[in-house]
Amino acid sequence: MKHKDIPNFAYKLFQWFCKEPLFEELEGDLEESFTRNVEKVGRKKARRIYTKEVIKMLRPSVLRRPSSGPGYQIALLSSYITISVRNLRRQKLFSFINMFSLSVAMSAGLLVIGMISDLMKFDEFHEKKDEIYRVISTPIVQGNERKTKASSPRYLGEELIRQIPGVQLTNLGRRMQGLATANDKSLEVSGIYADEHFFDFLSFELISGSANSLANPYNILLSESFAQKTFEGQNPIGETITIENLGSFQIAGIVADPPQFSHIQFEAIVSINSTDQLSTQGFIEATHDEWETLYRYYNYIYLPGNEAKERVKNWLAQSAPNFFKNSEKFTATFELQPIHKIVPGPNISDSIGPKMIYLPIIILSVIAAAILLSAIFNYTNLSMARSLRRAREVGVRKLSGASRSSIVGQFTIEAIVLSLLSLFIGVIIFAYLREGFISLLPRAEEMVSLELSAQLILLFVAFAIVTGLIAGLSPSLFFARLSSLNALRSGKVLKALSGINLRKGLIVCQFTLSIIFVMAVVITQKQYTYSVNKDLGFDRENILNLSMQGNDPEVLRAELMKLPEVSEVSFSSYVTGTGTWNSLQLVDKRNEDSIWVHQMFADERYLQNLNMKLVAGRDFYDGENRANETSMIVNESFVTNFGLGTPSEALGTVFLIAGNSVEIVGIAKDFIYANLEEPINSFVIRGGKNYQYANLKVSSVDAIALLDKVEAAWESVDSKHRMEASFMDQEIAEYYQFLQHFMKVFGFVGFLAISISCLGLFGMTIYATQTRMKEIGIRKTFGASEQTLVYLLSRGFMKMVGLAILIGTPICYVIFDRFILAQNVYRTQITFVEVGGSILFLMTLCIATIITQTWGAARTNPAKVLRDE
Amino acid sequence: MKGTHLGEFQEIVMLCILILNENAYGVTIQEEIDKQMKRAISRGALHTALTRLEEKGFIRSHYGEPTSERGGRRKRFYEVSTKGLETLQEAKELRQGMWQLIPKLN
Structure with missing residues (x-):
């Protein structure tokens, strides 16, 4: 119906963005003006005016509210967030409990994520990291395969580059250490041996001097910080440094300190050719450069391209073993290990620097995941328990046209908002626990710093969102499925907690773990006090x-x-x-x-x-x-x-x-x-x-x-x-500090277990009392006392906790009495005090948890609940 | 009193509606403003003003019959409500009062 001369695009655009009811009036006006303008100023100019007018129509009062697309999503999201925040604020106790348990559980997850992310940074600083490999070897002694070593024979690399062109090599050696004396100062130094190709493809930075100096024996490069410690600002180049049990070396240059996330660490680098003379002087073993001696040297090779890699692999598999003098007695197989797969990496021996194997990482991840899942389970449990209160809201939403997806959205966003808030607290706990955690793992302080970087924070946020998604999944689907009729019918008990036995079982499991950890802490503490104060038969004071x-x-x-x-x-x-x-x-x-x-x-x-x-x-x-x-x-x-x-x-x-x-x-x-x-x-x-x-x-x-x-x-x-x-x-x-470390771990995990299981119990209590309000009301009208009602409501839960204690106590007793304490000849005894004390502690916590809910329910005026229908 | 405040442009629009009497709709109002004030305004800007005025209850509107001259679309006619008229009066008196207080002119 539009005028044929009206610009098509502008018309379509206007139709697209204009509010439906306004379009008739506004487009009509524009069209009328257009026909007048055609007569007045001509067709071309009229068209321009029309387009300009359409563009000027872009104002809030005209724009159509988008029903889909990014704008709509943002509007919806902001509404979800507003409502989530309101809900969290209204249900303060519920939010606090959830946030608390999630943040505590998250801090455990954050520690593991932080550690893994630090370990992943290892050797990432090498610019050619994807093309650098180390030759690792597995010795076979008289036909028996031994543990794989990170090292390989001294001259393997040289033979290799002689055979295959286009491959670069640097030869390193370890165990360069001793008391170094220079500038009238003596300091322990530890470092490596290396040849002149050390800087060719490994991204270590030479500050002064030349890499070629490493070709000559008795030259040494110092790391920046070691040079500073010894020479305090003077120029050390050309000076002599004497290392105990090795000899005197001439300082030929300064190297930047190796990055923390490098598996090659050194304070000094001695030219590898020094080893021949060191061995004639008897400082290192005479057999150091034989092929059979494969624990001392490392061959790092640079392999550009796949073709070279294949050739090297073939050479290592077929030709390299021929160099062994008597292959029946001693031979070895060789493999290439990419430089970024060294830390974290497989458990191989004779490593050149710090190493971290996969196993502890996996164990820690599993523990963290278990704790987190427990917390998520609680969130679900509590959300469901609150379903009575939220059901009416959902019913009204549904009646006013909310789709299933928007209900799912609402509850998912709520979980994510909560989980992001928990992340905030979790990061604070993380920062507090960081050092203790690092000190728990052997040599971890050399390898992980757990410093908060932008990248790590992003990872944390992603982690929190995923946690929220998982936690919100079950409640959101439950509410989405809820029919509005059921939701609105007052007094109707929702069958929210299906599989109630499973939930009860989980709570028993959680409390079993809790009692085990409480007892573990108490017993370890007792053994520590015993160990430190035990009369050893001599005076140790003063x-x-x-x-x-x-x-x-x-x-x-x-x-x-x-x-x-x-x-x-x-x-x-x-x-x-x-x-x-x-x-x-x-x-x-x-x-x-x-x-x-x-x-x-x-x-x-x-x-x-x-x-x-x-x-x-x-x-x-x-x-x-x-x-x-x-x-x-x-x-x-x-x-x-x-x-x-x-x-x-x-x-x-x-x-x-x-x-x-x-x-x-x-x-x-x-x-x-x-x-x-x-x-x-x-x-x-x-x-x-x-x-x-x-x-x-x-x-x-x-x-x-x-x-x-x-x-x-x-x-x-x-x-x-x-x-x-x-x-x-x-x-x-x-010496007995390790017991305190144990205590810290038991304490932390125990604290997690207890708080999470108490919250689970709390959720169950809320659900149970809320569904039984009417029964309580009737009982009360018939004269039941408040004490009787509290007893009635608490009985079932105390049975669960009692069962958990009955299971957990003997398990813990046996573990400690037969296995852990049994390793000591002089040990403390587990007495009734420790067992009873732990049980009492846990019971008190449980009773307190249950009473908070049941007491309130028992005191409710029966008229209030019975009036409902 | 944000709800009943009358902006300068809104006042002009209302005056134009009053001048146009029975024939006040988008295009004519636009032309009238152009004619009286020597001020070219976009239809979009006019729409915003009309919406505000209608929200405040100063003007009313109704649709006319479809006409062929504008692709069969109906016109939406505007008229000033009693409340609008009173507000205009007030604004005018307020100004006149102020004019009289200017000493130089008296």
Whole structure:
């Protein structure tokens, strides 16, 4: 019907965006103006005016509300979000509980995600990372395959590039470490050996000097931070650095510190050609460059293109093993390992730097997923329990034309909003737990930092959205399916919680885990207190152990005794009670049998210094055994194990140690020389030599001031080495730190388990009481007391918790009594106090959870509930 | 009193509707404004003003008969309501009052 000259596009556009009821009026007006304009200004100009007018119609009062498309979606989304926020605010308790459980569970997930994301960054900084490989080898010794090694024979790479053109190689070696002295300073250094191609395709940055210097023996490159530590701003290039047990090296350049996420870590790089001379001097084994020695060197190769890769693979499979001298005795298979699959990677030995294998990552992921699923299950449970309240809202929405998809949208968005809010709290918990988590994993502090980066935050948000989607799935589908008739019928009990037995079962499972973890924490705590306070048979207070680092005992003693705080100095070969011991082979003179016993070396002041008791005989004399070993002190167990009769009868018995006849001169009371896990074995105290520690008996004053004085004394004796000293009681307590780590893990997981299961219980209670309101009302009218009603409502739940305790307690008892504590010879006992205390704790929590709901229900005025219909 | 505030442009539109009497619809109002005020306005801008006025209850509208000159589409005629007329009066008196207060002119 439109005028034939009206521009088609503008007309169509107008028709598309204009509100339906306005179109007739507005288009009519435009068309009328158009016909007048054609007469007045001509067809062409009229058309232009028409188009301009249409464009000016683009205003809110004219624009059609989109019924689909992005604008519509955004409008809908913002409405969902508004309503979600309102709902969350209205149901404060419900939201708080959900947010709390989700955020706690999420923090566990975040830790795992953070760790995986850090590990994925490993070796990503190499620009050619997709084309760099390392040759790894699996030795076959006399036909038996051994564990795969990250290393490979020294000259494998050179043979390889000789055969296959277009391949680049860098040869690395490990175990370059020792005390480095330069610029009158001594510092421990650890690094690698490398050849001049080190910088060719690996993206390490050479700051000064040249890569070619690595071609010549006895050249060294220092890392930036190590150079700074040693030379403090002076130019180190050309200087000499001496490394203990290796030799002197000329500093030829400075390398930027390797990135944290690199599996190759070094403070210094020594030219790999130095190894030949080092081996002739006997510093490293003579066989270091043989093909059979495949634990020392690494071959990193750069392989551009698939064709080269295939050729290298074939060469490694077919030609490389021919280099072994006697392949029946020793051969190996070789594989290529992409550089970005080293960390995290398969469990192979002899790695050049830190390694992280897949298994702990998988275990942690599973734990985190289980916790999260538990929290999600609770969200579902609680949402369903609240369904009575929300059903009416859904009914009204449906009656006013909401489609199923918009109901699903509403509930899904609600879950996502909640989960994003939980993420916020979860990240705070994450930041708080971060360090503890890193310290739990062996060597993890070298590998993961768990720092919040933009990328990590994005990952977290994605994670939260996925969590929300999963959590919202079940409630949203339930509400979408709900018929509006059912939803609106008042007092109608919704069959929301189908599979009620399954839910009950899950709650029993959750509480079983909870009681196990509560008991685990209590028992571990008890064992820790026991371990730290157990009488070990010697005094550990006020003893400062000083590592002697090769210094002469007499010189050190003379210097230390000058300090007024030090009342005595003795010497020993190790620190007792910290989990280590040494073994010794003795020959029994009576029957020429050789027997293994445990031993330590100690001087004549040691026993007195640590207040160890002698049950018979005497201590060493001053200077005894120094020239010739003639006497030893043994413990009571020794006497019993060898059947030497009473302690006094055992005195004078002679044993052979390394050919010397050594006589028992004293019997020491048994003391715990290793740790609480090991039984006390036959133990020998020898004198005269091999002292590693000076044991300072100090007066209990200000520890820091004391350490300063001891350090001053130490420096007057040895200026090269840094003093290493620690108090014996602290060192022993530190040895049992692992128990505290256990406690932390049990505590954290237990806390998660308890809070999540209590919330689950809470949800169930809400549901049960709400569906039974009418029954409660009737009972009340007939005279039931509030106490009776609370009892009635709580009974079922307490049964579930009771069942869980009945299952969990024996499991936990057996696990700890038979397996975990049983590893210790000296252990605490699990008594009624720990078991009862744990049960009481959990029961109190459960009762409190249940009562909050049932008490309220029991107190409701029956008139209110009965009036409903 | 946002609901009953009368903008300058809205006042002009109402005056034009009153001038046009029975024949006030989109195109004629547009032309009248152009004629009186020497001001070319778009139909879109006029529509916004008309919508606001109608929301406030100052004008009423009804559809006329379909005519062939505009592709068979009906015209929508506008007329000023009593409430609108009163508001216009008030606005006029307010201004006149203010004019009289100007000392230089008296």
